[in-house]
Amino acid sequence: MTTELIHLTQWARQQPQAQYNALMGLLSHPEGLMDSFEAQPDNKAAGIDKVSKAEYAQGVEERIKALSAGLRSLNYRPQPVRRVYIPKGNGKQRPLGTPCFEDRIVQHRLSGILQAIWEPEFRNCSYGFRPYRNAHQALARLGEIVTNHNTQ
Known part of the structure; x- marks a missing residue:
């Protein structure tokens, strides 16, 4: 967890009734997006854009800056999820959705922010x-x- 998310968790613990109205700044922070990029596994299946982590790593600084700018300006739109059907033992099929790589980065970052807010609220x-x-x-x-x- 990054330092800014640790501070957010501490603030959330001190003010349990607080309202959060500036989370896009945390979501679009380039260093946080880079941390989310690095946290992605290398072996995940590619989404509809067919981009792997190795391909995204080529020019990653520019890509992260563009992603951050798109999030800040509210122009970022997630791509459709690639749907694959996995056969089950009983003859039926289970749907499996695979998001594109850039969407995974944003999802991971947002998940970290929400965990920093809500984790203090949960009981052990x-x-x-x-x-x-x-x-x-x-x-x-x-x-x-x-x-x-x-x-x-």
Whole structure:
């Protein structure tokens, strides 16, 4: 997490009823977008634009500056998501959406901002859709509670 997001988290903890009205500045910050670029895995499938991380890395500084400018001016528009159908064991198919690489960068950045705001609000026992937590951990914790709980 970047320093600015740490400051946002601390501010959110101090003022739980605060309103957030300047998040586009955080979203369009070039250094944050570069951090989100670097956080992307190398082996993800390309979206509808057919651009991989290696291809996007060529001239990444200019691309990030253009993306930042597009976000600031509200001209940025996400591209359509590439839809692929994965066969399931029961003969049906499961849809899978693959966003383009630039959209992944923006999504990752926005996710970090929203996590910085909302993470202080969650209780430790909450597992749904939180970073580094999953359903298996929730079930394991539930098993501990059920097993160790004295019924009287």
